[in-house]
Amino acid sequence: MIEFNKVSYSYDKNRGNAVDELSLFIEQNEWIALIGHNGSGKSTVAKLMNGLLLPTEGNVSVSGLPLSEDTYWDIRKKVGMVFQNPENQFVGTTVMDDVAFGLENLGFPREEMVKRVASALKEVDMYAFKDQAPNRLSGGQKQRVAIAGILAIMPEVIIFDEASTMLDPNGKKELLETIKGLRKIKKMTIVYITHDLSEAAYADRIIVMNEGKQWMSGKPREVFQYRDELSEIGLEIPLISSIYSGMNKHGVKLEKEPLHMKELVDQLWKLSSKM
């Protein structure tokens, strides 16, 4: 779906590369978590994925289409992006207008627009709010509306660029549940950028960035094994993984490394009933 071949990008020649000879491949319908500390290059990677930036060196392609000055407009239709601050993304006076904005820009006929807006809002469970003013919504609801705005354009990939950062814990949960729900009803590739590894745990695969390079790639369980190494590059494994590693050192071995509290408690329950 998305391919990077030795991609470099530099904002300023004197400062070295923000993304440095990066090669990676994201499959269709994969949910990728792209993680790394602030300044590791992950947001630059996101901007290279939807043509907001063009590589200084190397090639990017999205579903077979190579990114260039001639194609970035087409690529942006394929790759939608949800940003950090939901406030900055609103232009309409009602939720419905707002979701329609992108379609209007692309010159869709009205009938088609109405249909798409309604179905996108239903997909993120915000249809009931269609006539409300976006500024009266909670942070999590605002991000859901922002997602609907992107769904309406029907992209193949949605990038969430630290989209949970400004949300409270309930809002974060709401966002992750919305993505989980979407993946059940339709095929789409998700790139979820975060520095919170407990959120990254929801993904099929984690790509860890450091100093503009891919530092590691693997399933969440595999990546979380590298607790000390991750901490050296400024990341922290989820609390449950830390607790489990303490248990593990003191002789408790579970069948699979728990990613969430429920996985830990369920397995402990099984284990203790055998003791």
Place this chain on the structure above:
Amino acid sequence: MEIVFENVDFTYQPNSPFSHQALKNISLRIKHGDYAAFIGHTGSGKSTLLQHLNGILRPTSGTVRIGDFELTTKKNNAIKSLRRKVGVVFQYPEHQLFEETVERDILFGPKNFGMDMEEAKHKLPVILEEVGLPTDVLQRSPFELSGGQMRRVAIAGVLITDPNVLILDEPTAGLDPRGRKQIMSLIDSLHKKKRMTIILVTHHMEDVLRHANQAFVLSEGELVMQGEPVEVFQEEERLQDIGLGIPEELQLINQLQQALGLPITYHHQSPSELGKDIAQALHAGGNR
């Protein structure tokens, strides 16, 4: 400086169709040297309450006392001196940096308060050390710095006026785990070494548990719970009712007590120590 709220009400746009009561009969006391945390939803009244602490807002009725200073419904001209004593680091403070150099940004407060500028400049190296920034950042533009560094600059700009109380509204929002840890331990050291009263507003319940000694829970303008964080978090259901959670480690401990009957308690142990406690409790249970 002790902070006392006595029956404080605050209503936005009173006597108008848009009137909205944001604080309802708040009474509380924060002792000198406390590390107090305020938790509550967006819209629970947290920001309104904070804005009373340095006189941005005055109560509609009731009294706020901050040291010798009394804030009532009446205007008080000594408000500037209060603002020097109660420093506020707002949310995303880096959005408020605007000067050309870090030095000028940090010195903006002293200039604004009419402090002796030579003296303030003299203090710069000490303040920088306190917030963990090298002195060579002074001549750089604040916008060249990382998110965590910009936040330190904002904190330095507040510390240089020598406040007794430091209020921080979501100081770690948007920082990566390392940046977050560093800012939290910076606040800890200001609390311990400088004996400052710390008032923290946060969504991170883990930070409340690990760092604060008093927690205040606001909901719909009312102060609904207060006490030591461990005590407050014991009431998981009540917090859930108002849409708040408890720290993950306490959730786990509760579940293990209920589902497995493991006798584990929270005593400020680290996650891996908690893992060890669980392992030991499991082994002890198995040998019964």
